[in-house]
Amino acid sequence: MKRTPLYEVHRSLYAKFTEFGGWEMPLQYSSIVKEHRAVRDAAGLFDLSHMGEIDITGDGANELAQKLTTNDIRRLTDGRVQYTLLCNENGGIVDDILIYRHVDNDYTLVVNAANIEKDFEWIKHHNDTGAEVSDVSDETVLIAVQGPRSMDILFSVTPADLAYDIKPFQFYVDQVAGHTVAISRTGYTGEVGFEIYLKPKNAEDLWDTLYEIVKEEDGLPVGLGARDTLRLEAGLRLYGMDMDENTTPYEAGLGRFVKLDTDDFIGKEVLLAQKETGELKKKLVGFQMLDRVVARPGYTVYQNDEVIGIVTSGAPSPSLNCNIGFASITPNSGNNIEIDIRGKQYPAKIVKVPFI
Template sequence: MNQLKRTPMYEIYQETGVKTIDFGGWELPVQFSSIKKEHEAVRTKAGLFDVSHMGEVEVKGKEALPFLQLLMTNDVSALSQGQVQYTAMCYEDGGTVDDLIIYKKADDDYLLVINASNIEKDLEWLHFHEWEGVSVTNRSSEVAQLALQGPIAEQVLQTLTATDLSNISFFRFQDGVNIAGVNALVSRTGYTGEDGFEIYCDNAGAPILWKKILDAGANEGVVPCGLGARDTLRFEARLPLYGQELTEEITPIEAGIGFAVKVKKQENFFGKVRLKQQKEVGPERKLVGIEMIDKGIPRTDYPVYSGDKKVGTVTTGTQSPTLKKNIGLALLDKAYTDIGTEVSVDIRNKQRLAKVIKTPFYKRSEK
């Protein structure tokens, strides 16, 4: 049996007695209190997540931009220094290698943040296409990542740094920020649908920041959060999870992240031909939101029917902690994707009625 990997936060998990599980080969907590409490804290106040299992890869050199333009579906040339971009990497057939975010540190220096379950696969893909003038370096084992998410995230984090966090706008970052004595890269990004920050530092700094942030937010209702709330939060905001909404068989267009696919850019990136066709004529299947009319919760991999015909599959589903409704994301044949279309979900061998609804299920109100 393989030894589970641990983040720099593991000793704190042991101290607090929180239960951990095997999450893609990592020993991580599902919850500290309860998924619903942690979910609500992020929606109303703030929650702190350990996401140090994510991968970090440096791409450097004078050929870094042409290299990334070939590998990425988004237009990396549009990035300015200090800016972050969401993108996908695809195979030639348009299937998804991974979805990720890119940090532009300089014209010849980029940081890719990739999904933990895809680190080895992504590195193999990147190294296979590497050429002279570009270097790809895996920094995943050296970099820890915490995410402070929620309406009061800025207010709490600001008490620990002299850097004016209000100057870091959405999908921007600042490197070399001193937070409670720890040197960090801070970006206004996240995976919850709320305002907040993702904080990158060395492994030794993560436990220090974890304790300092929770102490700073203790009287404000900031709580530690596990994988469970991270999943329900991202799901309500319709943020895809690789392995469910995106796979080697599901293209970014089918998954509804066509905004990150720039088929008009000059470079012939991997998957461009198929993705351009899907953008122009529409994909034969699409990811949509569904809400249960009958009782039952649509779970991952449950088949979806129209009459006796299977028309798709649920990718993610749960009872929404915010909306108190049984909802799901489902990849359905194009003919069944209009808002209001009724379908049925096979829940434990019983057909349960549902309808297609608008997404995202949750969108935070702008101040």
């Protein structure tokens, strides 16, 4: 298993570890519920260095970036970030990513940990524009601070007023605690927050600086356990669970990130047809259990004793005090479903996402 440059720091904080996408990552430091609440009420500090970074630069980068992604690259200006999808020729999702535009013909793609090699090969394979493509994942550490106090925390470590000016999905390069970093107002928790990209050699120093401030603000270091419940409550999909290469953006409920009036991109024809006919094989929906039982990924979804789908994500919601999840089911199934839990069907209702 791969380890991030902050592995020893996590050990010194008594983290419990888990395998995720080939990485040995902190699952929790104290308790998933405590860490979850810290992010909702104060702040949480995350090591997300398992995420991958792929640069696309030089002549042809604009063209290649559009060819690979479903969102409209023309709407992305310098210093901004866009959530977008890599799709295959069938419209299936290869990965969901963030794309950062530094300047014209200069992009960084932030990809899921389990997909780094797949995406890198995919991008190189489809590179016919002459752009330079490089995997800089091993040279990049990603530390996130998320929660209502996170902007105050950022303000206390940056010299400029920039911290308060930074808008959602903007980023800039600056000094933080003496290190040159890229600061991005992005996250995966449904809270205000920022993410910092930097070189591995500075990782421990920056983590320690942020850790002290986060603690003073009643925050906690947060592992992947709470990251999962936070993103679920916020209605954010997880690649490999809620979508995969056999799921189109429309089937994943991500249609708003597909812009069909752009130049051609891989998968566009299929997605155009799916949009026109409105015929989906399945549809991702949010559900809430009516009982106290917890629906977990892989459980079967029924309606009137007929199988209509499968649970893709499911957990107790620490904020709502009920059990929630995503299920991929037959479209237009109505609002009442049953989920098979240990051989017995329990009722659930389809609800709007985000859950909070």
